[in-house]
Amino acid sequence: MSAILLSTINARYVHASLGLRYLAANLGDLRDDAKIIEFVLGARAGDMAEQLLAHRPRIIGFGVYIWNVEETTRLVAVLKRVAPEVVIVVGGPEVSYETGSQRICDLADYVVTGWGDLAFAELCRNVSSGSRPSGKVIAGGQPSLSAVRMPYAEFTEEDIARRFIYVEASRGCPFKCEFCLSSLDKTAWAFDLDRFMGELEILYDRGARHFRFVDRTFNLKAAVGTRILEFFLERLDEKAFIHFEVIPDHLPEKLKGAIARFPAGSLQFEVGIQTWNEDVQALISRRQDNARAVANLRWLREHSNALIHVDLIAGLPGEDLESFGRGFDRLYALGPHEIQVGILKRLRGTPIARHTEPFGMRYNPEPPYNVLQTDRIPFGDMQRISRFARYWEMIGNSGRFRRTLPLLLDDAPYTRFMHFSDWLFGATSKTHEIALERLFEHVHLYLTRELGTPPATAADVLLADYEASGARGRLSFTPERPPREPRPRASTERAELRQARHLR
Ligand code: B12
Numbered sequence: 001m002s003a004i005l006l007s008t009i010n011a012r013y014v015h016a017s018l019g020l021r022y023l024a025a026n027l028g029d030l031r032d033d034a035k036i037i038e039f040v041l042g043a044r045a046g047d048m049a050e051q052l053l054a055h056r057p058r059i060i061g062f063g064v065y066i067w068n069v070e071e072t073t074r075l076v077a078v079l080k081r082v083a084p085e086v087v088i089v090v091g092g093p094e095v096s097y098e099t100g101s102q103r104i105c106d107l108a109d110y111v112v113t114g115w116g117d118l119a120f121a122e123l124c125r126n127v128s129s130g131s132r133p134s135g136k137v138i139a140g141g142q143p144s145l146s147a148v149r150m151p152y153a154e155f156t157e158e159d160i161a162r163r164f165i166y167v168e169a170s171r172g173c174p175f176k177c178e179f180c181l182s183s184l185d186k187t188a189w190a191f192d193l194d195r196f197m198g199e200l201e202i203l204y205d206r207g208a209r210h211f212r213f214v215d216r217t218f219n220l221k222a223a224v225g226t227r228i229l230e231f232f233l234e235r236l237d238e239k240a241f242i243h244f245e246v247i248p249d250h251l252p253e254k255l256k257g258a259i260a261r262f263p264a265g266s267l268q269f270e271v272g273i274q275t276w277n278e279d280v281q282a283l284i285s286r287r288q289d290n291a292r293a294v295a296n297l298r299w300l301r302e303h304s305n306a307l308i309h310v311d312l313i314a315g316l317p318g319e320d321l322e323s324f325g326r327g328f329d330r331l332y333a334l335g336p337h338e339i340q341v342g343i344l345k346r347l348r349g350t351p352i353a354r355h356t357e358p359f360g361m362r363y364n365p366e367p368p369y370n371v372l373q374t375d376r377i378p379f380g381d382m383q384r385i386s387r388f389a390r391y392w393e394m395i396g397n398s399g400r401f402r403r404t405l406p407l408l409l410d411d412a413p414y415t416r417f418m419h420f421s422d423w424l425f426g427a428t429s430k431t432h433e434i435a436l437e438r439l440f441e442h443v444h445l446y447l448t449r450e451l452g453t454p455p456a457t458a459a460d461v462l463l464a465d466y467e468a469s470g471a472r473g474r475l476s477f478t479p480e481r482p483p484r485e486p487r488p489r490a491s492t493e494r495a496e497l498r499q500a501r502h503l504r
């Protein structure tokens with residue numbers, strides 16, 4: 001039995017919720033009476049409700065994000081029907097803005113906006129002592145980070161063995177990119193570095209190896225970044241893997257020195273480029289020195305072993321398909337391991353909303369609030385670019401088609417891949433659930449029929465890619481071979497296999 005439950009629906013099992021662990025760690029004397037219960041997208045509302053109510057809770061706090069708001073709303077609706085006496089508190093970025101127009105906020109007893117680290121504990125104390133706040137929406141406030149207990153002891157042995165360990169050396173961002181929720185932060189606040197390093201050490205000693213920093217801009221302060229990198233360099237073993245989000249145009253020499261010493265497969269950078277178009281950058285208040293970004297990406301590819309994952313956004317105000325395509329080609333030429341093409345989303349609370357009317361931005365009213373059309377990109381083309389993004393994920397980013405990609409893309413990556421994407425959708429009517437063997441067979445068909453590649457050349461290259469990717473089935477365009485047994489995989493292994501494919 002636990003009087004207080006902290007719950008959320010994660011995108012996948014490997015993503016352990018850091019937010020809930022902060023709330024739990026800061027419950028003080030209520031901690032012993034609280035439990036974290038996490039679910040994964042796809043679970044049924046009735047089953048989740050049953051599991052939660054089995055603890056006979058007095059209060060349930062839900063972490064609500066763009067990826068789980070619909071399922072959490074359904075879950076809260078069930079709970080309110082069968083156990084109306086349980087106090088439901090919702091918090092998290094999705095319910096921190098526009099609370100008046102959200103069904104989940106109507107259903108809940110309390111909505112905590114912004115940081116919940118200390119606010120949730122205070123609310124629980126008030127509810128427990130019978131002095132319930134009269135207002136529904138409670139501003140979480142922004143306590144000094146020195147007053148916030150770090151959450152890392154909340155990671156269980158199972159988390160450490162099987163899930164990504166999210167960590168945070170700083171919170172917030174000083175930049176103002178209008179599509180991003182972090183643009184609403186006044187600045188970046190740092191945790192006390194000695195305290196944080198002490199926690200990292202404990203985690204490392206407990207066996208944690210897959211660290212993901214949620215800091216919005218890890219490379220903001222060279223001294224801090226370097227100390228963190230040095231920490232890992234001193235302890236690296238073949239299992240260690242560390243992920244950071246970085247801004248592209250700031251890579252001081254000191255940081256470079258540490259980055260260059262990481263061996264292959266141990267370091268990953270997620271680099272936000274978003275757009276190269278300077279007019280668009282100005283429009284969305286994104287300060288980015290493109291020349292320095294190019295130089296830094298080049299340096300990373302030439303002088304480091306880091307895996308480079310770069311984000312681009314399609315559908316920004318003022319950007320048409322042609323400009324997006326030029327940006328894609330410019331980025332592709334720099335050789336990042338992965339290019340993630342995201343479709344612009346109008347996140348609740350973000351200032352990008354000011355461009356809605358002037359640029360004819362029409363957003364999906366349902367999560368994930370993706371842009372459906374703009375004054376420069378009609379709906380049909382936005383659909384095409386969404387499919388491009390999905391197929392690029394399967395073919396460009398998966399690392400499974402490294403030898404085949406040059407045949408597909410040649411000297412015009414964006415135009416040729418868009419052509420392929422249109423063709424593949426025409427041939428399959430699918431963007432998901434295409435079996436790997438079917439995908440290889442379709443690429444073979446496209447190369448031979450549409451591009452005129454000699455069948456034997458296409459088959460050789462594709463077969464080499466297929467075998468190198470570790471797949472073990474049979475391809476229709478190759479001679480028969482005995483099938484090999486698939487082997488079971490651990491939770492974080494999917495990500496690790498993809499990383500390894502990029503390094504081969
Ligand atoms: C890890 C992460 C993910 C993981 C998923 C994690 C999971 N648990 O499943 C992955 C990589 C899958 C992911 C994907 C996406 N993400 Co994401 N992600 C993050 C990230 C980097 C870290 C979250 C975190 O741990 N933060 C640290 C903790 C301490 O902060 P917090 O979670 O906000 O929690 C605090 C408060 O919100 C509050 N709180 C949280 N829960 C609760 C519960 C209660 C009861 C209370 C009272 C308070 C409370 O208190 C906490 C402590 O102060 C954030 C950016 C960031 N740095 O926060 C983006 C972020 C959450 N993601 C975002 C977005 C937009 C996406 C994508 C749509 C991006 C895309 N591809 O276009 C996808 C969607 C995925 C999908 N399947 O649809 C937005 C969220 C917008 C929103 N309204 O939810 C963020 C904020 C990024 C941004 N700046 O815009 N993401």
Ligand code: SF4
Nearest residue numbers: 173175177180182216
């Ligand atoms: S996109 Fe990156 S740099 Fe821009 S506000 Fe968001 S976190 Fe900060």
